[in-house]
Amino acid sequence: MTTQREGLAPTPYRAPVEEALLAxxxxxxxxxxxxxVYAHVDRDAIRSVLEEFARLAENEIVSGDRVGDVLHTTFDAATGEVHAPEEYRRAYERYVEGGWGALPIPRELGGGGFPTLIATVLQEFFASANLALSLNIVLTLGAIEALLQWGSDEQRALYLTKLSTGEWSGTMNLTEPQAGSDLGEIRTTATAREDGTWRVSGTKIFITWGEHTLSENIIHLVLARTPDAPAGTKGLSLFLVPKFLVEANGDTAEHNHVRAVSIEHKLGLNGSPTCVMHFDEATGFLVGPLHGGMKAMFTMMNNARLAIGLEGPAVAERAYQHADLYAATREQGRTAQTKAPALSVIREHPDVQRMLLTMSTTTQAARLLIYRAVAHKDLAHALSEGPLKDHHQEMVDLLTPIAKAWSTDRGADAASTAIQIFGGMGYMEETGVAQRLRDVRITTIYEGSNGIQGIDLAFRKIPRDGGAHARELFDEIRRTLAKVDLASLELAAHHVLSALEVLETTTTWMVNAVRDRPDDALAGATHYQRLFGDVVGGWLMIERALRATELGRANAPIAIDEATFFAIEVVSPSVGLGAVITSGVARLGALRHGASEHAR
Ligand SMILES: Cc1cc2nc3c(=O)[nH]c(=O)nc-3n(C[C@H](O)[C@H](O)[C@H](O)COP(=O)(O)OP(=O)(O)OC[C@H]3O[C@@H](n4cnc5c(N)ncnc54)[C@H](O)[C@@H]3O)c2cc1C
Structure with a gap:
């Protein structure tokens, strides 16, 4: 075992506690x-939580990151068991012992009662340190949310405590070979038994952490179709299918009729088992109303979409730290100021500085976007009925597809840029930087591909109330830009305002196109999502600089420079996206007016 692990030390990682506190x-x-509801939480408590978890991430969680990438999880066909590297078990045990999973669980259910926002920071550190293992935690948190909202009293009593501690873990079973983006094609069935339970049969593919032995039990949440249910997504219901059935007193009993039949061989995330799951008349329990499966699953999916969005900045942060260290030591060429025979480190070359700053500022902007969306979610959850609660819910609904797609697109860009900064060594597996790109690549695909997120934004989120919620957000951005009273931030504000004006016009175009010319809207949805994310990112970077200044933070002048760089480098080119978006479906004529050479 030792020899196999030689040379598999993790690449460096320091959890960015101060940056997270500012965000x-x-x-x-x-x-x-x-x-x-958060009277027991204060800034000192938050700082200690973050610092303590940072130590766990930097020492324990990160330790198996490279090992998992190289040695993978393994599948034992004889027993159907999936085994993760030993380092994963140790890190998982520390996570359970520390009670970290219970931090955001309501106090009345035995949890820490912290805002989800704080748990989100821990989740980011976890994902930076070991993305593959962090998925196990993400899915468990999603299952907890689904049960909190949709589970019966009995289901909550039976499953929530152990899911919260991490003694049991959760999964999300949607995908089938013929049902990926289009869940209406799901064929897994559930038939009622006389005792009120359900018989669940079918095959699910690509199920993350569908089988493993890190936790004592696995609680699968499964979308299935009941007999005589309507076709499409309207006929789906959500079922809880435990790996080991659970007695009324909470003890685990016999193995349910669900098992992994294989695990996938993938481009990355090698430490995270992606399982084909077979349900053979497994005992299931209905969660939420019959035929209300999509609504219930959306609780889990929306939670997961923000969590997956967070994987963008999480991986980008790790890639940035690694690239920055490398750039500070690799000597090549000379800057204009360097006299021969001395060489310059590549960090001194303007083009490398451009790449490093693009990575670090998009990471910051993506982090701010996700944290902002999660804060809206917490507020929507905690406030009592009224316009303010509605406002926060509308904002989280609007920001979720952008947070998922924009942040993961930027995360994948950053991981690719890290390889560029390493040069040829970045292409060599021995530096470990390629793992970042291989791991992050899936984040733009799973949990609703980024194309689907763009469509969700354009067709569902924006047209609500004729675009009124988007306009509320645009007004908020304008208010920030109007209050910029620092001369040093004026350039940033100017670029964000120019892009905002394009976004506003494009939004009006989009609302009309969705109604009158859906194909035009579909052809522009991804770019629209990108433009939206660029503007929101630019705005939040300005907010960050203003807040750092207000708090007298030592890094305030740097935050101003970063907001300005981001506005020039990322936001200002997005002004051109307006013309692309509104060009509609006509620009796709080359494919639409006849089959391509290959298809003929
Ligand atoms: C590593 C990994 C882990 C996963 N974990 C889980 C899990 O835990 N649970 C689970 O249930 N699933 C999981 N998945 C499945 C994942 O969610 C799906 O792969 C994803 O939803 C996309 O579905 P698909 O692969 O069938 O692609 P398809 O749906 O075939 O899409 C292919 C392409 O076509 C585009 N496309 C599809 N439909 C449309 C449309 N109507 N309009 C425009 N473009 C469209 C997509 O954007 C995409 O670019 C996982 C997948 C992977 C690879």
Whole structure:
């Protein structure tokens, strides 16, 4: 075992605690801490939580990252068991012992009662340190949310505590060979038994952590179709199918009729088993209303979409730290100021500085976007009925597809840029930087591909109330830009305002196109999502600089420079996207006016 692990030390990682604390301030920590439900939480407590978890991430969680990438998880065909590397078990045990999973669980259910926003920071550190293992935690948190919202009292009593501690883990079983983006094609069936339970049969593919032995039990949440149900997504219901059935007193009993039949060989995320799951008349329990499966699963999926969005900045942060270290030591060429025979480190070359700053600022912007969306979610959850609660819910609904797609697209770009900074060594597996790109690549695909997120934004989120919610957000951005009173931020504000004006016009175009010319809207949806994300990112970077200045942070001048760089480098080119988006489906004529050479 030791020899296999030689040379598999993880690449460096330091959890960015100070940066996360600043991002929390920008996200809306003040508003959250004012709520009575969080009266027991203060900034000191948050800092200690973050610092303690940072140590866990930097020492334990990261330790298996490279090992998992090289040695993979393994499948034992004889027993159907999936085994993760030993380092994963140790890290998982530390996570369970520390009670970290219970931090955001309501206090009345035995949890820490912290805002999800704080758990989101821990999740980011976890994902930076070991993305493959972090997925196990993400899916468990999703299952907890689904049960909190849709589970019966009995189901909550039976499953929530152990899911919260991590003694049991959760999965999400949607995908089937013929049902990927289009879940209406799901064929897994559930038939009622007389005792009120259900018989679940079918095959699910690509199920993350569908089988493993890190936790004592696995609680599968499965979308299935009942007999005589309507076709499409309207006929789907959600079922809880435990790996080991659970007695009324909470003890685990016999193995249910569900098992992994194989695991996939993938481009990356090698430490995360992606399983083909076979349900053979497994005992299931209905969660939420019959035929209400999509609505219930959306609770889990929306939670997961923000969590997957977070994987973008999480991986980008790790890639940036590695590339920055390399750039500070690799000597090549000379800057204009360097005299021969001395060489310059590549970090001194403007083009490398451009790449490094693009990585670091898009990471910051993506982090701010996700934290902001999660803060809206916390506020929507905690406030009592009324317009303010509705406002926060509308904002989280609007921001979720952007947070998922924009952040993961930027994360994948950053991982690719890290390889560019390493040069040829980046292409060599021995540096470990290629793992970042291989791991992050899936984040733009799973949990609703980024194309589907663009469509969700354009067709569902924007047209609500004729675009009124988007306009509310645009007004908020304008208010920030109007209050920029630092001369040093004026250039940033100018570029963000120009892009915002394009976004506003494009939004009006989009609302009309969705109604009158859906193909035109579909052809522009991905670019629209990109433009939206660029503007929101630019705005939040300005908010960050303003907040850092207000708090007297030592890094305030750097935050101003970063906001300006981001506005010039990322936001200003997006002004051109307006013309692309509104060009509609006509520009795809080359494919639409006849089959391509290959298809003929
Ligand atoms: C590593 C990994 C882990 C996963 N984990 C899970 C899991 O835990 N649970 C689970 O249930 N699933 C899981 N999945 C499945 C994942 O969610 C799907 O792969 C994803 O939803 C895309 O579905 P698909 O692969 O069938 O692609 P398809 O649906 O075939 O899509 C292919 C391409 O076509 C585009 N496309 C499809 N339909 C449309 C449309 N109507 N309009 C425009 N473009 C469209 C997509 O954007 C995409 O680019 C996982 C997948 C992987 C690879």
């Amino acid at each position: 929390l301030e920008v996200a809306g920590l003040d508003e959250l801490l004012d709520l009575p």
